[in-house]
Amino acid sequence: xxxxxxxxxxxxxxxxxxxxxxxxxxxxxxxxxxxxxxxxxxxxxxxxxxxxxxxxxxxxxxxxxxxxxxxxxxxxxxxxxxxxxxxxxxxxxxxxxxxxxxxxxxxxxxxxxxxxxxxxxxxxxxxxxxxxxxxxxxxxxxxxxxxxxxxxxxxxxxxxxxxxxxxxxxxxxxxxxxxxxxxxxxxxxxxxxxxxxxxxxxxxxxxxxxxxxxxxxxxxxxxxxxxxxxxxxxxxxxxxxxxxxxxxxxxxxxxxxxxxxxxxxxxxxxxxxxxxxxxxxxxxxxxxxxxxxxxxxxxxxxxxxxxxxxxxxxxxxxxxxxxxxxxxxxxxxxxxxxxxxxxxxxxxxxxxxxxxxxxxxxxxxxxxxxxxxxxxxxxxxxxxxxxxxx
Amino acid sequence: xxxxxxxxxxxxxxxxxxxxxxxxxxxxxxxxxxxxxxxxxxxxxxxxxxxxxxxxxxxxxxxxxxxxxxxxxxxxxxxxxxxxxxxxxxxxxxxxxxxxxxxxxxxxxxxxxx
Numbered sequence: 001x002x003x004x005x006x007x008x009x010x011x012x013x014x015x016x017x018x019x020x021x022x023x024x025x026x027x028x029x030x031x032x033x034x035x036x037x038x039x040x041x042x043x044x045x046x047x048x049x050x051x052x053x054x055x056x057x058x059x060x061x062x063x064x065x066x067x068x069x070x071x072x073x074x075x076x077x078x079x080x081x082x083x084x085x086x087x088x089x090x091x092x093x094x095x096x097x098x099x100x101x102x103x104x105x106x107x108x109x110x111x112x113x114x115x116x117x118x119x120x121x122x123x124x125x126x127x128x129x130x131x132x133x134x135x136x137x138x139x140x141x142x143x144x145x146x147x148x149x150x151x152x153x154x155x156x157x158x159x160x161x162x163x164x165x166x167x168x169x170x171x172x173x174x175x176x177x178x179x180x181x182x183x184x185x186x187x188x189x190x191x192x193x194x195x196x197x198x199x200x201x202x203x204x205x206x207x208x209x210x211x212x213x214x215x216x217x218x219x220x221x222x223x224x225x226x227x228x229x230x231x232x233x234x235x236x237x238x239x240x241x242x243x244x245x246x247x248x249x250x251x252x253x254x255x256x257x258x259x260x261x262x263x264x265x266x267x268x269x270x271x272x273x274x275x276x277x278x279x280x281x282x283x284x285x286x287x288x289x290x291x292x293x294x295x296x297x298x299x300x301x302x303x304x305x306x307x308x309x310x311x312x313x314x315x316x317x318x319x320x321x322x323x324x325x326x327x328x329x330x331x332x333x334x335x336x337x338x339x340x341x342x343x344x345x346x347x348x349x350x351x352x353x354x355x356x357x358x359x360x361x362x363x364x365x366x367x368x369x370x371x372x373x374x375x376x377x378x379x380x381x382x383x384x385x386x387x388x389x390x
Numbered sequence: 391x392x393x394x395x396x397x398x399x400x401x402x403x404x405x406x407x408x409x410x411x412x413x414x415x416x417x418x419x420x421x422x423x424x425x426x427x428x429x430x431x432x433x434x435x436x437x438x439x440x441x442x443x444x445x446x447x448x449x450x451x452x453x454x455x456x457x458x459x460x461x462x463x464x465x466x467x468x469x470x471x472x473x474x475x476x477x478x479x480x481x482x483x484x485x486x487x488x489x490x491x492x493x494x495x496x497x498x499x500x501x502x503x504x
């Protein structure tokens with residue numbers, strides 16, 4: 001045991017949550033508005049997963065939608081689940097309810113077509129939601145070891161300060177968490193392009209290194225198949241104004257947030273369970289919300305998101321901690337920033353000092369401290385899709 | 391020589407520095423004690439060359455290549471998208487990364503660090 005602890009919620013399946021949400025899950029886009037209204041009636045305990053899929057998808061995209069929704073139903077930050085179905089969609093509501101039940105969570109299921117329309121469904125669902133939320137409010141936090149944490153490391157709106165201050169500070173937090181028995185997950189394959197050799201060299205298993213290079217090769221091939229320069233999106237126009245010239249430069253700075261020496265133990269598909277202590281790379285796109293959605297689906301309970309330019313991105317069930325190394329952004333976007341590490345760049349603070357403050361912030365937030373995204377209600381959710389809607 | 395240099399050099403092998411403040415042409419900075427005269431206006435957070443980088447040579451930051459110089463870059467010059475080209479994800483080029491229309495397999499990938 002590490003000795004470092006936080007106050008979390010122990011779940012029947014052995015996992016530990018840092019929040020205790022009632023999750024209102026629409027099976028399909030057609031039920032999304034009803035789900036949002038039901039969750040809003042019991043906010044902030046109630047939180048919804050409005051999404052644009054659930055029908056019109058074939059093969060891999062349908063599996064990704066289903067697996068992502070099921071992963072959220074079983075997630076340790078969720079204390080109870082209310083599934084809102086339409087009745088004629090592809091996603092099977094009962095399968096989502098089963099995922100929650102297998103994780104030992106109370107679950108209820110309503111279908112709009114069998115309840116007699118949206119008005120009756122909403123009325124009944126809100127009554128059920130009030131009862132479930134009241135039960136959740138009685139749960140108490142208990143001391144939990146940090147080895148039960150899976151930390152999602154993410155960057156967005158990057159500028160020159162990201163690679164120099166916030167990402168190296170976050171990397172030191174990832175290293176320390178893994179030394180204490182915990183896990184970290186890094187997504188955004190395109191933003192590893194140019195730095196993959198550094199990560200691959202940290203894989204104890206040759207097969208893990210090969211998996212990483214194959215995933216990067218696939219993403220680069222897909223980008224190249226469009227016949228365009230990836231610079232149209234990587235780096236983004238804002239990144240380029242901020243001083244980042246190429247994807248290689250962005251990646252070398254971005255990869256710092258995965259730690260300096262933490263072993264790369266696994267490479268997993270989008271939203272797939274993160275099961276090994278150490279650093280896992282998840283196959284997610286660079287788009288912030290899709291990336292965070294996938295890493296939380298994999299089991300991350302808390303997200304640290306570094307930003308140079310400032311971004312609002314949150315998540316429906318996981319707290320997202322925003323840190324910046326840009327002193328101007330810390331002031332101009334103060335409402336959206338939790339931690340300012342700009343002192344690293346003008347020698348007001350050491351990188352180790354910034355990392356120690358960030359580690360403490362991760363434990364405080366995991367114990368219930370509200371983040372800027374939670375205070376402002378940013379709960380974006382977007383499931384990655386590769387193929388056309390049919 | 392000012393007490394605190396307005397630039398940061400991350401790795402010993404880097405041939406670029408990052409400006410922590412906007413730099414005007416004519417400003418003199420020091421790297422390992424040697425003076426370098428800034429020749430272009432460098433916005434805050436942008437890069438300047440610590441020494442001449444020949445066209446076709448790698449631009450090095452974090453001790454790794456971040457792309458290739460597309461023209462000769464003088465010491466003290468602004469280094470950015472106008473004179474550096476990425477070697478990755480270049481679907482717009484008939485790329486040398488492609489072998490028979492496919493990207494090299496992972497085991498064929500060779501890096502400058504071996």
